Amino acid sequence: MTNFVGEHLTDEFLTRADYERAAQFIAAKTKHKPTIGLVLGSGLNLLADEIAHADVIPFRDIPGFPVPTVEGHSGALVIGGLSGKTVMALRGRVHYYEGHSMQRVTLPIRAMRALGIGTVIVTNAAGGVNEKFHAGEVMLLTDHINLVGMTGANPLRGPNDDSLGPRFPDMTHAYDPALCDLARAVARETGIALREGVYMMLAGPSFESPADVRFIRLIGADAVGMSTVAEVIVARHGGMRVLGLSLISNSLAHGHDKVSHEEVLAAGKRAVPQLAALIKGVLARMD
Ligand code: HPA
Numbered sequence: 001m002t003n004f005v006g007e008h009l010t011d012e013f014l015t016r017a018d019y020e021r022a023a024q025f026i027a028a029k030t031k032h033k034p035t036i037g038l039v040l041g042s043g044l045n046l047l048a049d050e051i052a053h054a055d056v057i058p059f060r061d062i063p064g065f066p067v068p069t070v071e072g073h074s075g076a077l078v079i080g081g082l083s084g085k086t087v088m089a090l091r092g093r094v095h096y097y098e099g100h101s102m103q104r105v106t107l108p109i110r111a112m113r114a115l116g117i118g119t120v121i122v123t124n125a126a127g128g129v130n131e132k133f134h135a136g137e138v139m140l141l142t143d144h145i146n147l148v149g150m151t152g153a154n155p156l157r158g159p160n161d162d163s164l165g166p167r168f169p170d171m172t173h174a175y176d177p178a179l180c181d182l183a184r185a186v187a188r189e190t191g192i193a194l195r196e197g198v199y200m201m202l203a204g205p206s207f208e209s210p211a212d213v214r215f216i217r218l219i220g221a222d223a224v225g226m227s228t229v230a231e232v233i234v235a236r237h238g239g240m241r242v243l244g245l246s247l248i249s250n251s252l253a254h255g256h257d258k259v260s261h262e263e264v265l266a267a268g269k270r271a272v273p274q275l276a277a278l279i280k281g282v283l284a285r286m287d
Contacts, residue, residue: 012101013158014064014110021063022107023114026088030055032079034088036283037112037240039231041093041124043265044247047276048091054080059092065111066094066104077108083283088112095226096148097205102155106234110164113238119179119286120235121279125267126223126246127208129216130197131253133223136271138278139195140183141175141244144229145221148203155230156237165237174236179243179282186281192274197222199246201229207259213252223248243282247271 032055040047048054059065059075068075075092082089090108094100112120126139133139146154160167187194200216202208204226208216216224223246235242249267250259 012103014103014107016161016164018064019107019110019114022065022111025062026057026077026079026111026115029057030079032086034079034086034115034117035119036085036087036286037109037117037120038087038089038279039093039120039122040089040091041227041247043125043249043267044123044272044275045091046272047279048078048089050276051078051080051082051087051089054078062111064104064107066098066100066107068092068094069098083280085283085286087283088115088117093227095205096153096203096230097226102153102230103158106155106230109231109234109240110238113235113240117240119241119243121243121245121282122228122231122235123245123247123275123279124199124225124228125249126199126225127259128223128248128251129213129253130195130222133195133248133251133253135248135250135267137195137248138192138271138275139197139199139223139246139248140180141199141228141246142180142196143198144174144232144244145198145200145219146229146233148201149229149233153203155234165239169233169237171233171236174232174242175244176241179241179286182285183243183245183278183282186278186285190277190281192278194278195222195248199228199244200224202226208252217253224252245275245278247275
């Protein structure tokens, strides 16, 4: 089976050469030497505008990079300075539901790794399934449930290149405990009420039915979305440190009426200043 750009969907196995080709292209387009990666999810692209002396590289120019098709996900790399660090931000990301393979979806993380980036901050918009969560709040990811991966769509499926990471990577501390502590400290100091919890990845693109939501809550998730977990698994496979932050864009917990993409984007806009302040605070204090 092939997708709309003629790529094999289910069994697309990329290699180190693919990641290095992308990384070399990026390195040739910027003088910056980024040490921290930022993945900016739905509605959070605004943070990329704060990156100083930015080199902007459209995804479509980078060999092998998947190009987003969804509103709110204009796709470009933005490389430059933020809070005293040199960062490489993915302004927008692609999702599995757009029809790309899991390995294609996670290629930008591999490219970051090939560029020498050792830490990545991943963000997303998520639906709250914990009854205590409200739209517009920020959640620190302390763990995840890889529902899509459990049913086979794991980005590490296929031949393992031991030079990239182990066949069976550990996921016990996928979200770096020291970075979590740092985020808690910054939230306390900046007066941000930071929620914490487990993020579950579903394939989407349909939103969850009320019965889906009851199931998701029952098996231990606090928030649900259509991204992030595959990227985190690939980052951990490559030995990167990960900090994960969800913007709770809507609550599914209280017998929700309807969910819309517009609602998700609007809540994103409202809560961006908080999340941006948190990320900048963390960056400023990272070593
Ligand atoms: N469900 C799935 N993904 C989402 C949601 C949701 O309610 N909100 C934002 N991303």
